[in-house]
Amino acid sequence: MTDTNHATPNPAATVGKVVKSEAEWRAQLSPFEYKVLREAGTERAFTGEYTDTxxxxxxxxxxxxxxxxxxxxxxxxxxxxxxxxxxxAEDRVRYIEDGSLFMKRVEVRCGTCDSHLGHVFSGEGYDTPTDQRYCINSVSLTLEEKA
Structure with a gap:
């Protein structure tokens, strides 16, 4: 479940992946989106547009x-x-061990473009089918409403 290899993927491993230069990401994303998605930043709690959606x-x-x-x-x-x-689906995300902030956490990244989404936590006692909480930054997401 954990990927600690930060090496540049070989071309065969990038099939179906979105690969852009940091300059291209900066041109596409707002400064705050770039900070979270490309530099693993975090939006402040209770400020994201999808928190209570x-x-x-x-x-x-x-x-x-x-x-x-x-x-x-x-x-x-x-x-x-x-x-x-x-x-x-499991191939939609990838996991990286995160030892920052003096904690052991598991970072969640987009499986297609490797953007930072948030973290996943287990064993917190939530009444869910998986007993996991994918804690995701709203700014990392867009919502396509059901028709």
């Missing part, structure tokens, strides 16, 4: 538009960020 639809990566989560996987954790109990 209950709209049905698909949550996509703001950087590459990949489908990541569905609204029926979202739950109210009262933590200040949108929370999901599972990604749409």
């Amino acid at each position: 209950t709209t049905e639809g698909v949550y996509r990566c703001r950087a590459c538009n990949a489908e990541l989560f569905r609204s029926d996987q979202k739950f109210s954790s009262h933590c200040g960020w949108p929370s999901f109990f599972a990604p749409l």
Whole structure:
């Protein structure tokens, strides 16, 4: 589940992936989006547009538009960020051990463009099918509302 290899992927491993230069990402994203998505920043708790959203639809990566989560996987954790109990599929995200801030956490990144999304936590006692909380920055997502 954990990927600690930060080496540049070989061309065969990038099939179906979005690969851009940092200059291209800076041109595409706002400064705050870039800070969170490309530099693993975090938005302040309870400030994101999707924290309390209950709209049905698909949550996509703001950087590459990949489908990541569905609204029926979202739950109210009262933590200040949108929370999901599972990604749409395991290949939609990748995991990296994160030892920053004197904690052991697991970072969640987009499986398509490698943008930072947030972190996943386990064993917190939420009544969800997976007992996991994908704590995701709203600024890392867009919501495609169900028609």
